[in-house]
Amino acid sequence: MKSYIKEFLEVEKPKDYYGSLVAEIEEKNREQHFITTLNSNIASEDKGRLPFTVKANICVKGFETTAGSKMLKGYLPPFDATVVERMRSSGNFSFLGETNMDEFGFGTFGLNTEIPARNAFNSNYVAGGSSAGAAVATAMLKYHIAIAESTGGSISTPAALNGVVGFTPTYGTVSRYGLIDYANSLDKIGVIARSAADARIGFDAIKGRDAYDTTCSIEKIGNSGKKKLFIIKELMDKAEKPVSSSFEKLLDRLGERYEIEEIESGIIEKAIAPYYIIAMAEASTNLAKYNGYKYGMQYGETNKRYNNFFTEARGDFGSEAKRRIILGTFIRSESVRDRYYAKATQVRSMVIKEMQKILKEGFIISPALPIFTPKIEDAVKLTPTQNYAMDVFTVPPNFGGFPHITFPYDYYDGMPLGAQLVTEHANDYALFDFVSGWEESFDYRFKYNLGEL
Numbered sequence: 001m002k003s004y005i006k007e008f009l010e011v012e013k014p015k016d017y018y019g020s021l022v023a024e025i026e027e028k029n030r031e032q033h034f035i036t037t038l039n040s041n042i043a044s045e046d047k048g049r050l051p052f053t054v055k056a057n058i059c060v061k062g063f064e065t066t067a068g069s070k071m072l073k074g075y076l077p078p079f080d081a082t083v084v085e086r087m088r089s090s091g092n093f094s095f096l097g098e099t100n101m102d103e104f105g106f107g108t109f110g111l112n113t114e115i116p117a118r119n120a121f122n123s124n125y126v127a128g129g130s131s132a133g134a135a136v137a138t139a140m141l142k143y144h145i146a147i148a149e150s151t152g153g154s155i156s157t158p159a160a161l162n163g164v165v166g167f168t169p170t171y172g173t174v175s176r177y178g179l180i181d182y183a184n185s186l187d188k189i190g191v192i193a194r195s196a197a198d199a200r201i202g203f204d205a206i207k208g209r210d211a212y213d214t215t216c217s218i219e220k221i222g223n224s225g226k227k228k229l230f231i232i233k234e235l236m237d238k239a240e241k242p243v244s245s246s247f248e249k250l251l252d253r254l255g256e257r258y259e260i261e262e263i264e265s266g267i268i269e270k271a272i273a274p275y276y277i278i279a280m281a282e283a284s285t286n287l288a289k290y291n292g293y294k295y296g297m298q299y300g301e302t303n304k305r306y307n308n309f310f311t312e313a314r315g316d317f318g319s320e321a322k323r324r325i326i327l328g329t330f331i332r333s334e335s336v337r338d339r340y341y342a343k344a345t346q347v348r349s350m351v352i353k354e355m356q357k358i359l360k361e362g363f364i365i366s367p368a369l370p371i372f373t374p375k376i377e378d379a380v381k382l383t384p385t386q387n388y389a390m391d392v393f394t395v396p397p398n399f400g401g402f403p404h405i406t407f408p409y410d411y412y413d414g415m416p417l418g419a420q421l422v423t424e425h426a427n428d429y430a431l432f433d434f435v436s437g438w439e440e441s442f443d444y445r446f447k448y449n450l451g452e453l
């Protein structure tokens, strides 16, 4: 099994390895914008450890943590998130920096922030989101691991678009203490790495109970390998060429080893609307605290009229955040909440039940995205609902808290394509084994196009 982490920890590092790494990142960052906060002290702190980054919505003591938002500019957390504390105390990892993202996690392409990250393979293309910088950093830096976060696809999407492995664990296996919330019932901290073995090492370092997060309660993680792969017809119908045709080729190769069955399911493809209803409702609640008094940027005089002060402070949110605050607040309002929020939770239960039934028998496999990587200039023209529709494959497993992994499987026009594999709750280890098997048995060319910084 290929592990860049083990390779790194075993070899002698050249003198001033970390110093030149920081200098090279600074240089690359001028074009790619993947790092938002760089720990330029890593050289003095390091004891031969592997550099790790965290998505900018994960608190690191004393380092600017903005969650991609102007609202949190200059915020220096007074504590480390549990995942950061665990990475550091494992003795194998040193903090390198924070990675660029869509504001508060709102987005699919990484464009909803002041200076978006750019795809590692070609900077005219989107990096994917919302953990854009985490995936770009993983594709550019040979020895590094990224701690990222997904609410509805934010690990799978950028990992797929940058040709790296993106792992989202079962909801409740990794502590969210110190995460700047998007939607609490959906947020999961996970890992982006260069191989499945490395994603597993990262997961093992951060998982486990935490007294600071009572939702993090799953301790036992299994590995029941299945021999069956399910394709959901209604989802596959959404995939455009060349995605569907190269995915067919992947299935041909996997067919040598797995039984593949196409099934129909009317409910899974319907997950997007109720996902966005619930995600926006929760997001609008979470963002209410940023009003310029206790949380969020404060502007000068506070003795203005109440409404003026708030309006000015909250004017700092980007347009997607504003859209979600308005829609989320509407969804929660008394007159409509039964019609939208209550119904969405019912559909959520139906999706979970249906997926549980399927996942008992085998994995669900699909492309990570229905379209080929868009150019930035084209992606900015998409309407909000067109954007949301891009999450058709990634939302169902996230909605149900099912563990899933994205891995690169092909190229098209010089850009990588990623597939997504989903398994049952608390069966996360089966995903690493599946992808390691793929990495070993097929000519795994993708990594040769990755950076070697």
Ligand code: GLN
Pocket (backbone or CB within 6 Å): 104, 105, 106, 107, 108, 129, 130, 149, 150, 151, 152, 153, 154, 155, 182, 279, 391
């Ligand atoms: N694109 C989805 C959204 O905007 C998912 C993003 C995420 O996982 N943070 O909600």
